[in-house]
Each structure stands twice: as C-alpha cells, then as structure tokens.
Amino acid sequence: MNRSELIAEIRRKKSFLCVGLDPDMNKIPDCLKGEEDVIFAFNKAIIDATLDYAVAYKPNLAFYEAYGLKGMVSLQKTIDYLRRFNVFTIADAKRGDIGNTSLKYAQAYLDPAGDFNFDAITVAPYMGEDSVKPFLQVPDKWVVLLALTSNPGARDFQNLEITGGATTDGMGAARTTGLEKHLYEQVLRTSGQWGDDQNMMYVVGATRAEFLSDVRRIVPKHFLLVPGVGAQGGSLEEVCRYGLNDEVGLLINASRSILYAGKGADFAEAARAEAARMQQQMQPYVR
Amino acid sequence: MNRSELIAEIRRKKSFLCVGLDPDMNKIPDCLKGEEDVIFAFNKAIIDATLDYAVAYKPNLAFYEAYGLKGMVSLQKTIDYLRRFNVFTIADAKRGDIGNTSLKYAQAYLDPAGDFNFDAITVAPYMGEDSVKPFLQVPDKWVVLLALTSNPGARDFQNLEITGGATTDGMGAARTTGLEKHLYEQVLRTSGQWGDDQNMMYVVGATRAEFLSDVRRIVPKHFLLVPGVGAQGGSLEEVCRYGLNDEVGLLINASRSILYAGKGADFAEAARAEAARMQQQMQPYVR
Numbered sequence: 066m067n068r069s070e071l072i073a074e075i076r077r078k079k080s081f082l083c084v085g086l087d088p089d090m091n092k093i094p095d096c097l098k099g100e101e102d103v104i105f106a107f108n109k110a111i112i113d114a115t116l117d118y119a120v121a122y123k124p125n126l127a128f129y130e131a132y133g134l135k136g137m138v139s140l141q142k143t144i145d146y147l148r149r150f151n152v153f154t155i156a157d158a159k160r161g162d163i164g165n166t167s168l169k170y171a172q173a174y175l176d177p178a179g180d181f182n183f184d185a186i187t188v189a190p191y192m193g194e195d196s197v198k199p200f201l202q203v204p205d206k207w208v209v210l211l212a213l214t215s216n217p218g219a220r221d222f223q224n225l226e227i228t229g230g231a232t233t234d235g236m237g238a239a240r241t242t243g244l245e246k247h248l249y250e251q252v253l254r255t256s257g258q259w260g261d262d263q264n265m266m267y268v269v270g271a272t273r274a275e276f277l278s279d280v281r282r283i284v285p286k287h288f289l290l291v292p293g294v295g296a297q298g299g300s301l302e303e304v305c306r307y308g309l310n311d312e313v314g315l316l317i318n319a320s321r322s323i324l325y326a327g328k329g330a331d332f333a334e335a336a337r338a339e340a341a342r343m344q345q346q347m348q349p350y351v352r
Numbered sequence: 353m354n355r356s357e358l359i360a361e362i363r364r365k366k367s368f369l370c371v372g373l374d375p376d377m378n379k380i381p382d383c384l385k386g387e388e389d390v391i392f393a394f395n396k397a398i399i400d401a402t403l404d405y406a407v408a409y410k411p412n413l414a415f416y417e418a419y420g421l422k423g424m425v426s427l428q429k430t431i432d433y434l435r436r437f438n439v440f441t442i443a444d445a446k447r448g449d450i451g452n453t454s455l456k457y458a459q460a461y462l463d464p465a466g467d468f469n470f471d472a473i474t475v476a477p478y479m480g481e482d483s484v485k486p487f488l489q490v491p492d493k494w495v496v497l498l499a500l501t502s503n504p505g506a507r508d509f510q511n512l513e514i515t516g517g518a519t520t521d522g523m524g525a526a527r528t529t530g531l532e533k534h535l536y537e538q539v540l541r542t543s544g545q546w547g548d549d550q551n552m553m554y555v556v557g558a559t560r561a562e563f564l565s566d567v568r569r570i571v572p573k574h575f576l577l578v579p580g581v582g583a584q585g586g587s588l589e590e591v592c593r594y595g596l597n598d599e600v601g602l603l604i605n606a607s608r609s610i611l612y613a614g615k616g617a618d619f620a621e622a623a624r625a626e627a628a629r630m631q632q633q634m635q636p637y638v639r
Contacts, residue, residue, distance in 0.1 A: 128453070130460035
C-alpha cells in the first residue's frame with residue numbers, strides 16, 4: 066500500500082488507528098483455548114471486529130517468536146488473512162544488521178513471494194545507513210524507523226545531547242549538521258537522506274508527545290507511527306495537537322487496550338467498542 | 353554455558369573462534385541441493401567439520417527468517433544439533449523492544465524449554481535499559497550488546513560525539529557521566545550498570561580494531577564478540593593486540609570465509625582447513 070492509498074483509506078474510514086496484534090497466551094480469553102491455532106483464532110476475531118475502524122495492523126513479532134515454530138505459523142496465517150483486506154500491514158520487528166544481512170530481513174518480511182508479505186517493517190537505527198537501505202530498495206514497501214520510543218529506556222541514549230562538530234576518529238567523520246541537539250533528532254536528519262516520505266515513517270512514542278513538535282520541525286511530511294496511547298498512558302489529543310500534518314501523517318497504535326478490552330466470550334465485541342471509541346476521537350482530526 | 357566453562361573450552365581447544373552460521377542458498381554447494389533440508393544439511397556438515405577448532409557458533413537469524421517458516425525449521429534443527437556439543441551458542445538476532453516485549457524475545461531465544469534454546473542473544477541498545485534487562489534476567493544466559501559494529505553505517509550514529517552534560521528534557525535527564533566521548537562508549541558505560549561480565553558481552557567490529565583499546569578501558573573484563581575478520585577485512589592480529597585480556601576475553605567470528613571456503617563437494621574439508629588455520633593463528637594468544 067503506497068502513501069496516497071493509505072491516506073485515502075484514512076479519509077474513508079475517518080480513522081488513523083493501527084491495531085497492534087500482540088497475542089499473549091496468558092491474556093487470550095479461555096473461550097478460545099480449544100482452537101487448534103489459538104493465536105490465529107484470536108487475531109482473526111480481533112481483525113474482523115475492528116476492521117471498520119482501523120486502517121493498519123501491526124503484529125509485534127516477539128509475541129509470535131516467543132511461541133517458537135508454532136508462533137511463526139500463526140504469524141504467517143495472520144499476515145495472509147490481513148492481505149485479504151485493504152489495510153496497511155506493519156511487521157513490528159525492530160530489525161537491522163549489516164547491509165547483506167538486512168537484505169535477508171527485507172526478503173523475510175517485505176517480499177511479495179515470501180511467507181510474510183508485509184507493507185512495512187520497523188527498523189532500529191543504531192547500525193546506520195547500510196543497515197536501513199536494503200529495506201528501502203524493495204518497491205512499494207516501507208521502513209518505519211525507530212526515532213523516539215515510548216519506553217522509559219528511551220532516555221538512556223535517544224535523548225543524549227550530541228555535539229554539532231564532526232568526530233575525528235580516523236575512520237571518516239560522523240556526519241553531523243550542526244543543527245541537531247539530541248540523538249533522536251540526528252537519527253531523523255541523517256535518515257532523511259536515505260529515503261523520503263513515500264517509503265519511510267518514524268516511530269515516535271505518545272508518552273513523550275511534547276517532543277512531537279520538535280520531530281515535526283525535522284520531518285514535517287512523514288507519517289509517524291505513534292505507540293503508547295492506551296496501556297502506556299499517552300494522550301490521543303496531545304499526539305494530534307503536536308503531530309498532525311495536512312495529510313494527517315499519523316498512525317496511532319493501540320494494542321493491549323483493544324486486544325484485552327474484554328476478558329470473556331465478549332472479547333471481540335469489547336475490542337470493537339474500544340476501536341470505535343478511538344475512531345470517534347480521531348474523526349474530527351481527519352480532513 | 354557460563355563464563356568459566358567458556359574459558360575452559362577456549363583453553364582446551366586453544367581457540368576463541370566463533371563460526372557464524374549464515375546459510376545463503378545462492379552459495380551453498382550444489383551437491384547438497386537434493387537434501388530435504390538443505391540449510392540444516394549444510395550447517396550440520398559445517399559444524400561437524402569445524403567442531404575441533406571452534407568454541408562458539410552464531411547463526412544469524414536473518415538468514416533463516418529469509419526462508420520463511422521453512423528457514424525457522426532449519427534454525428530449530430541447527431540449535432538442537434549444536435546443543436549436543438559443549439559449545440557456546442549465540443542467536444545473532446539484534447533484537448530489542450519495550451520491556452514486556454523484550455521479555456517475549458528472551459522467551460523465544462533463551463528459554464531452555466523453547467524451540468530455540470541458545471546461550472546468548474545479540475541485542476541492539478537504542479531503546480535503553482528496559483529493552484535489555486529482560487534478557488539478563490534469564491539464569492545462566494547472556495546478552496551480547498551491540499557497541500561498535502563492523503559495517504560502514506556504524507559511523508552514522510555510534511561514533512557521534514556526545515556531550516558530558518545531562519539533558520534537560522523535562523522527562524528525566526539522560527544519564528551521562530562526563531567521561532564519555534562517543535555514543536558507543538556511552539553505551540558501554542551505561543549498560544555496565546545493567547549486567548556484568550558474567551552475563552554480558554559486547555559486539556565490537558574487527559574492521560575498527562584501533563577502537564578496541566578505548567573499549568578495553570571501559571570494559572576490561574567483558575568478553576567481546578568480534579565480527580569482521582575475514583570477508584569484511586579485519587585483522588586477527590590487530591584484534592588480539594588491542595582486545596585480549598588475561599582470560600582471553602575475545603570471541604572472533606568468521607562466517608563467509610569459513611562457510612564458503614570451498615564451492616564444491618569438498619566444501620566441508622575446505623571449511624575445516626580454514627577453521628584450523630584460524631585456530632593456529634589464535635593458539636599463541638591463549639594462555
């Protein structure tokens with residue numbers, strides 16, 4: 066799904082909701098425990114229940130890998146099922162490796178002929194340009210690069226102040242521009258040279274919404290994938306206030322608050338109601 | 353495998369060689385193409401051929417995920433096979449996510465009851481403390497944290513100069529010590545508070561061996577996993593000169609230079625010869 070198709074779906078559904086499909090065996094309702102593939106049965110029910118209100122779905126791969134080979138089968142069924150619908154699909158994988166290895170990850174999660182044909186993959190920036198570029202070379206696919214994440218540990222490195230001067234390390238200077246302040250801002254600036262708003266998005270956590278205006282100064286047009294609304298405590302209103310652009314430019318993710326809205330046999334209805342509630346909050350912001 | 357067991361194996365084999373199991377269908381010799389599981393057949397032959405000379409094996413997960421579900425089955429057979437031997441096993445996964453999600457990755461790759469029971473997993477530091485700690489909480493298992501990687505893109509962010517002062521971002525200050533200079537050094541210092549030399553190692557690329565003395569000033573006792581010798585051009589002698597400590601403290605990884613030393617039916621013998629050659633180079637450094 067390309068940028069204009071995504072924006073069209075956002076306007077049609079009047080929603081920029083992304084549902085995080087993070088199935089946890091300890092939280093999946095008992096009524097599903099007899100299913101042959103419990104995780105897929107749960108995901109399918111959640112997808113069916115929320116499809117009217119969500120434009121994107123984001124399975125976090127950890128929740129599948131945790132169940133070994135069986136979990137990967139559930140992931141494969143889930144992405145196959147998602148592809149029946151006109152939704153944007155994100156492999157929340159946070160991968161990244163040296164160039165020839167990142168190419169393998171691109172093959173794993175973005176290849177239309179592969180088992181896991183997603184529209185986008187989340188990528189960690191620490192290893193730099195050659196770790197990100199192979200993903201950008203797959204036609205019509207997206208990188209969602211980590212910039213400022215929603216967790217407490219985001220402060221350890223992402224918010225470090227960096228100097229404007231180039232290093233003299235004998236191995237070639239790190240490319241600083243003199244304008245940046247924090248590491249996450251440098252990640253935004255530097256990676257802006259690798260792709261554009263047609264094939265890159267950024268993760269910016271809702272738990273730190275006040276940073277969104279700084280982010281928008283550097284990447285005014287890119288879509289931002291915003292986790293942290295809901296269970297992690299971020300505010301949808303604040304995210305919209307600081308993050309919205311003239312083509313919406315936001316995908317707001319909710320996982321636990323939708324998936325586990327109900328604990329019993331009515332879990333799918335409860336998920337649908339929570340997704341509808343979020344869509345109604347989003348509707349006024351979609352122009 | 354704990355630290356003293358690893359050191360004992362290094363002294364017994366007089367080797368600190370780690371073989372990177374990165375199977376690439378385009379490079380696996382034709383003589384194996386009739387096997388039901390080509391990747392596992394290749395890995396098994398490589399393991400059998402190099403076992404006398406290697407103390408550790410490191411499958412890079414990208415090379416399995418690239419082949420979808422089938423590739424994950426090959427990975428599962430490979431780790432099961434490796435566990436028959438007294439070798440240190442590293443899932444080169446470069447994972448890392450918010451706390452509750454990293455816990456799932458730990459379950460995926462470090463759980464003795466799971467499909468992929470490795471001794472260690474490589475982790476990317478960008479998301480900070482809560483993304484790393486869940487791995488450290490699995491008894492007798494290891495995190496191998498990315499510090500300074502061997503690829504060109506390492507310069508983009510890892511070598512950025514950071515200031516000693518704390519940031520005033522309103523969300524809690526980034527914890528700098530005033531001693532650090534580059535981001536990778538800050539990663540070493542900060543993560544040193546999360547674990548110790550019994551459950552953490554660091555990735556430091558051989559292509560940048562001159563940085564190893566800076567690394568050793570910060571983490572004198574930790575094991576370093578050093579990729580980049582061989583196909584990427586790093587020098588074993590330089591790595592030893594700057595990186596060795598009094599308990600060796602190094603695992604030097606070679607992947608392509610061993611796996612694809614031969615292209616024909618003699619590939620396993622060629623791999624064995626290359627592993628033996630590296631072991632002979634290492635032998636004088638093992639005390």
